[in-house]
Amino acid sequence: MSSYRNLLLFLLLAALWGSAFMAINAGLEYFPPVLFAAFRYDIAAVVMLGYAALVVDDPIPRTRGEWTLVAIGGVLLIAAYHVFLFVGESDPHVTSAVAAVLVSLSPVLTTVFARGLLPSERLTALGTVGLLVGLVGVVILTRPDPGNLLGDGTIPKLLVFLAAAAFALGTVLTRTVDAELPIETMEAWSMAIGAAIMHLVSAGLGESMDEVVWSLEAVLALGYLSIGASAVGFLVFFDLLDRLGPIEINLVSYVAPVFAALSGWVFLSETITPTTVVGFLFIFAGFLLVKREAIRAEVARYRSTR
Structure with a gap:
């Protein structure tokens, strides 16, 4: 029963996070990109602060180290990630599927950064090949034109x-x-x-409330991203992280593009191009090469519990 529960939650998380790319593209018709991202986390923060107050004995960080963790999360995991993502997706060349596939490179890059910043981590020769294979996937997706680097969505895709x-x-x-x-x-x-x-970034870019067009679609997109993809999605993610471990949960990044492509096709009439599929296959191959030892250990652990 537990395995079925984990599978259902895994698919739910992939669906929530994959379809979030579609909701972003849908909402960008009504909001300036960075202000849209800020609104999303205004709501999600209120929900999560309330939830933390209910389930945690002391929901306020107290030490310098704890506030450092929060600062890293706020600056990189929330602000930088979403500013680049929402601005990138505001370009019509960046479909829901393309954005999801580019973001699926994150587990590969996580390993690379870990090998560079953590003394105990080292990137092997085969791991380096995996990184390069993943980057080939990015090049396939962005298709940079040396004579026109600012055209055809290259810069927005690089922002993602x-x-x-x-x-x-x-x-x-x-x-x-x-x-x-x-x-x-x-x-x-x-x-x-x-x-x-x-x-602050939104204000610096000159975005304003006057650019917001409130409609049913705008409210649905904002609500889905704030409550569904953010609040519920992160709770499911951390529940599965405890149950499955970091290797299996990383695979969400490679199932999410399927839901991104399907939801983008159903709701926004986005097309799924062969280039997107090929780019995804290269990125997934890079993941398998970089994570091969961890995957092998995870498979062995799984077999030992059968």
């Missing part, structure tokens, strides 16, 4: 790549901090700080 890099770097940096903090507390305060930063 930077979003994946920011998330990966933030994930690794949290492991370098000598402090422990309940996940609910870290997520809630990181969301609050990230939202505040994004409001």
Whole structure:
């Protein structure tokens, strides 16, 4: 029964996070990109702060190390990731599927950053090949034209790549901090700080409330991203992280593009191109090469429990 529960939650998380790319593209018709991201985490932060107050004995970070964890989460995992992602997706060349596939490079980049920043981690020759294979996938997706680097969506796609890099770097940096903090507390305060930063960035870019067009579609997109993809999604993620471990949960990144492509096709009439599929296959192959030892250990552990 537990295995079925884990499978259902895994598919639910992939569906929530995959369809979030579609909801972003849908909402960008009504909101300036960074302000949209800030609104998303205004709501998610309130929900998560309330949840943390209910389930955590002390929902407020107290030490310098705890606030460092929150700062890393707010700056990189929330603000930088979503600024790059939402601005990148505001370009019509960046479909829901393309954005999801580019973000799926994040587990590969996480390993690379870990090997560079954590003394105990080293990237082997085969792991380096895996990284290069993953980057080939990015090149296939972005298709940069040396004579026109600013055209055909190349820069927006690279912004989505930077979003994946920011998330990966933030994930690794949290492991370098000598402090422990309940996940609910870290997520809630990181969301609050990230939202505040994004409001500042939005103001600096000249975005304003006057550009917002309130409609039923706008409210549905914002509500889905805030409650479904963020609040519920992160709770499911951390529940599965405890049950499955980091290797299996990383596979969500490779199932989510399927839901992104399907939801984008159903709701936004986005097309799924062969280039997107080929780019995804290269990125997934890179993941398998970089994570091969961890995957082998995970398979052995799974067989031993059968």
